[in-house]
Amino acid sequence: MPSIVILFFVVFFLNLVPAFAPPTWMVFSYLGFAKPSSNVALLAVVGAAAATLGRLTLARLAHVVIRQKLLSDAKKQNIDAIRDGLEGRRKLTFAVFLFYAFSPLPSNYLFIAYGLTTMKLRLIAWPFFVGRSVSYAFWGLSSMAVARRISGEVNGALPYFGAYFIASQILLLYLVYLFTKVDWKAVFVERRFRWLRDGSHKDAL
Secondary structure (H helix, E strand, O other): OOOHHHHHHHHHHHHHHOOOOOOHHHHHHHHHHHHOOOOHHHHHHHHHHHHHHHHHHHHHHHHHHHHHHHHOOHHHHHHHHHHHHHOOOOOHHHHHHHHHHOOOOOHHHHHHHHOOOOOHHHHHHHHHHHHHHHHHHHHHHHHHHHHOOOOOOOOOHHHHHHOHHHHHHHHHHHHHHOOEEOOOOHHHHHOOOEOOOOOOOOOOO
16 A cells, blocks of 8 residues: 555656656556566556646646746737637547547646646546556556566666657747747637737746
């Protein structure tokens, strides 16, 4: 039981960090190697619950800190166009977050961007939890299968601070910045892409 609690808080923290945190699936790959007799289903569900709570908290912090403290009223109204455009497309929102939850792609910037809108967090909680439960079980079982076929100890199972990782995180943070610069009303109403032209250079974002 203590190990389950530790796992929960580790995964929660990793999903709360906005950038430069190791991918959570690596944790389950490591557990599969280190403890091939573990209950994968239980670990996957606990990890998915922690990851979902962590990402939802991250989205909420993005809403409170970035939207309410840093964005101008013009940019808030612009981002609200996303809400108006997606309110009738909940299946699309469900599918996007389910896809990201199944994949090993980083979802931190996606939740930060979602947090900048005023859409309900419960719309993305369920698909993310389901997808993460399945993906964590997959990584755990795959690692267990490999661990049974090799001998010796597995060292350095969690290398992630390479040049590619750092560059990708910087790129994703820049994408969040660009997210606030798109004219979303033009995208959803006029069906064409253009950058927001508010004539102001005083915004923090």
